Amino acid sequence: MRRRLINSTLAVVLVVIAVFGVSLVIVETRTITSSAQERVHSEADRLVAIVDSRLMGSDRITAGVLRDQVGTERYALIEIPGRSPIEIGSKPDGDVIAATAVGEQGETVTVQEPRSRVTGEVGRTLLMIGTVALLAVVAAVLLAVRQANRLASPLTDLAETAERLGSGDPRPRHKRYAVPELDRVADVLDSSAERIARMLTAERRLAADASHQLRTPLTALSMRLEEITLTDDPDTVKEEATIALAQVERLTDVVERLLTNSRDPRTGSAVTFDLDEVVMQQIAEWRPAYRGVGRAIVCSGKRHLRAVGTPGAVAQVLAALIENSLMHGGGTVALRTRVTGNQVVIEVTDEGPGVPAELGSRIFERTISGRNSTGIGLAVARDLAEADGGRLEMLQQQPPVFGLFLSRTRLKDVPAEADPKTIR
Incomplete structure (x- = not known):
């Protein structure tokens, strides 16, 4: 029973984690990707604004001047009409996230960010979700074990109580488990134990009373029968036989009285x-x-x-x-x-x-x-x-x-x- 309770609880928890975990992974992946795209767009807009302001003020625009305006992990390409393109940072290999902005002077700013950075953030998020899911599974297993013990241990105790009753030990245990259904079973078993104890006591009392009360009539009857065996006088035999029959009747009365009192002493x-x-x-x-x-x-x-x-x-x-x-x-x-x-x-x-x-x-x-x-x-x-x-x-x-x-x-x-x- 313990194994079934643990397995069923664990199965429910795993289903819940699978349903909500997959949904959470999808939502977080989309959120991280969208955030990265917005960062790149924001970077391109900010950089084109800087280039516009410098062009309008006739300031010099070089890669060294704009290097501090671009993140170390991003690559920027600035194209100004009539001038050579300006590159800031290293151009990433593989898949990238890119955004392009056009300024008022006709310049074009393109910002790129490697998609591996987004992949890393998604991986860290998945690791965190997996850790939480694992902790949830461990907590579910511990709770399932505790609940299984709480339900299975009382059942084991009740089975032992029933076995003791069957083996002739009618002592009630008066043990309760704070579970109404199990406490009800315990009440019934304790009541049965008390009834069995009363019946056993009555049986032992009847046996003791019978052995004591029958001893005297049997002794008297034995004495009369001995008198019969020791005499040849027909009158004496008849007299002793009559007395013996009276003793038998008394013996029968004793037995009936004992049985009547064992059923109802007031009868x-x-x-x-x-x-x-x-x-x-x-x-x-x-x-x-x-x-x-x-x-x-x-x-x-x-x-x-x-x-x-x-x-x-x-x-x-x-x-x-x-x-x-x-x-x-x-x-x-x-x-x-x-x-x-x-x-x-x-x-x-x-x-x-x-x-x-x-x-x-x-x-x-x-x-x-x-x-x-x-x-x-x-x-x-x-x-x-x-x-x-x-x-x-x-x-x-x-x-x-x-x-x-x-x-x-x-x-x-x-x-x-x-x-x-x-x-x-």
Whole structure:
């Protein structure tokens, strides 16, 4: 592209120089020739006037007297009736420019100038025009190179940006080139880079969330299947198989929930459900794990509560809190249910050292963990709670107390005089 821009600019300049240069050469040649002819005529008229004045005054007319009146490069022939011709200067050879003037006494003055002098002036003029034309060509080439670089370099940058996007590097460059059309392309590429970055972030987040959220149901399912392989009692096999099927259903719910949240985190399928059933299910699933490390998990508080939300999502939030207590807490883990206003609260606490002070305000951020863990569990749990219209908070750092707040009434069931701000 650079070569085409330079060639096209140079071609335009050469055409302009050829058109105007030839015209200028013709005009200057004619002007120089006309000026030389006028000089010779003027010289002849001036010389004949001098001869007339001397003849009228009876002054002596000789070549020596008139030599100073003729230019060194010109030749003059003075013819006076009854006298010998007077020659001043050397008669030029070759082509000449001549002019003849006749005086009042009948004398004739002829002045000649070699045409080579005119040719020399024309040559100098042509040299000057050629020099100017050459400078114009050089300037045109420099300007063409600059303009080509100004246009080609941004295109190269834009191509590199597009190539980086295609190779999986979605960082926007935010570089502009002071050319509206190219800046528009740069804007589109930067917008595309930002969209690709968001999609890649969402995909990585979904993968991380899926690996974390699926780990617990898969572990529980694996434990049930191991129980089936280790027993020959049909009743035990049937019971464990039933529990395994429930785990498969929960696993399916987890996958669907993750996919739904990845498309639109605000999308929910909240229903009114029995909170005791979800709490007892989680205690039953986690009791073997706690028993294996010599710890206990218990529940207390108000019973027979009904909450609004997605049972699967609530179960995942509780599982994240219970697993967090198993990994980072100590002693007995207690799940307490209570009512505050129009909300039901599920508190999860343990007897461990609690949350470090430096992590208190950041405990729900991704990658934030007090130990060697992923730091994803609590962040995913809060997202799931908020997607259901609830909220997850840390109520106390030492000993740790986490509270899951859920509404007891769906929004469409609220009386007109109720304040919607109190409903989560």
